[in-house]
Amino acid sequence: MDFTNYLIGLLTGVSVTTFFLGKEWYKYYTKYTIQQKQLDRVLKLNDKIKKIKTLNSNETSNLNVGI
Secondary structure, three states, X not given: OHHHXXXXXXXXXXXXXXXXXXXXXXXXXXXXXXXXHHHHHHHHHHHHHHHHHHHHHHHHHHHHHHO
């Protein structure tokens, strides 16, 4: 009887611990994933801005050379 109670308690403890660890891991995973997507969007926007600035500076220098 004591051995059965020990196994039931052990199984319950492991189950509860696994539940809370999984919950925390999922929270971390979703937070990291959202931050990574936001970072990718910002980097993509930054590349577009740099490309536009480069094109504008090239057009301006071409206009000055032609005068």
